[in-house]
Amino acid sequence: MLYFARRFISLIVTLVVVSMIVFVLFQIIPGDPALTILGMDADEAQLAALRAQLGTDQPLINRYADWGRGILKGDAGQSLRFSMPVTSLIKSRLPVTLLLSIMALVMAVAIAIPLGVIAARSHGKWSDYVISIVTQLGMAIPSFWMGIILILIFGVRLQWFRAGGYVPWSDSPIDSIKSLFLPAVAIAIPVIATIVRYLRTTVIEQLKLDYVRTAYSKGLSKKNIVYRHVLKNSLIPVITVMGMIIASVLGGSLVIEQVFALPGIGRLLVSSISYRDFYLVQGMVMYIAVAIIMINFLVDVIYKFLDPRIKLR
Numbered sequence: 001m002l003y004f005a006r007r008f009i010s011l012i013v014t015l016v017v018v019s020m021i022v023f024v025l026f027q028i029i030p031g032d033p034a035l036t037i038l039g040m041d042a043d044e045a046q047l048a049a050l051r052a053q054l055g056t057d058q059p060l061i062n063r064y065a066d067w068g069r070g071i072l073k074g075d076a077g078q079s080l081r082f083s084m085p086v087t088s089l090i091k092s093r094l095p096v097t098l099l100l101s102i103m104a105l106v107m108a109v110a111i112a113i114p115l116g117v118i119a120a121r122s123h124g125k126w127s128d129y130v131i132s133i134v135t136q137l138g139m140a141i142p143s144f145w146m147g148i149i150l151i152l153i154f155g156v157r158l159q160w161f162r163a164g165g166y167v168p169w170s171d172s173p174i175d176s177i178k179s180l181f182l183p184a185v186a187i188a189i190p191v192i193a194t195i196v197r198y199l200r201t202t203v204i205e206q207l208k209l210d211y212v213r214t215a216y217s218k219g220l221s222k223k224n225i226v227y228r229h230v231l232k233n234s235l236i237p238v239i240t241v242m243g244m245i246i247a248s249v250l251g252g253s254l255v256i257e258q259v260f261a262l263p264g265i266g267r268l269l270v271s272s273i274s275y276r277d278f279y280l281v282q283g284m285v286m287y288i289a290v291a292i293i294m295i296n297f298l299v300d301v302i303y304k305f306l307d308p309r310i311k312l313r
Contacts, residue, residue, distance in 0.1 A: 123200075150185060
């Protein structure tokens with residue numbers, strides 16, 4: 001229980017610090033929301049009235065306290081561009097980003113675990129070298145460039161998938177998944193490469209330990225030993241980096257949404273930055289940060305259950 005209590009306290013402190021950094025950074029960025037809304041022709045009286053309405057004429061600490069209370073209640077303010085609550089805009093775009101991220105993560109795990117085991121079992125053989133070269137290429141090529149290549153090959157030349165755009169799940173679940181397949185592949189490729197390299201290293205290390213030799217002496221087959229014993233222990237170090245992997249998936253989806261013209265969080269974030277919609281950008285950055293922090297907390301909890309020997313010192 002002490003482990004979880006300390007992790008929870010660390011979670012709360014991290015959230016407070018992140019909220020302060022996000023708020024202060026957007027307060028020191030040049031620009032006046034009132035001027036953005038009313039335009040350059042507005043007189044000073046109109047600007048002063050709108051600043052009072054928006055609360056931007058208040059001291060910094062008061063504005064942070066009001067914004068923080070709103071975040072806790074699920075209210076991140078009003079979008080300057082859309083004249084809608086920031087939370088409503090995020091909820092309307094979240095399903096696309098969430099489905100894309102889940103698809104990419106499922107692809108990555110389903111492909112990377114078998115490849116990592118194959119590379120480790122064939123250590124020093126040609127298949128190991130081939131997998132190592134492919135994973136190095138996967139880590140080196142940016143996801144947005146991979147997305148463009150996939151569009152040219154499978155969207156334009158072969159026309160197997162949509163070259164861009166999104167079909168809502170409510171219209172057709174199958175077409176919705178097909179419209180997200182290429183973006184998910186573009187995000188998954190560098191993640192697959194990362195997991196394969198981690199897993200390959202840990203499996204090779206586990207195969208050298210005493211319990212593996214004991215299992216061989218009992219007559220167990222190599223396949224049985226690898227998949228029933230070695231793989232379970234090898235996945236524990238991989239889970240420690242799952243928080244970073246999931247964060248990279250979310251980050252990759254923000255970029256890929258621009259390439260494939262997907263109406264998700266990433267595209268909304270980029271358009272909001274160009275429009276200088278500070279309230280929307282500030283709220284989105286905060287919610288993304290909260291999601292990543294919560295994911296890392298859950299990974300720590302899962303890690304503790306998988307290996308009870310872990311203690312926080």
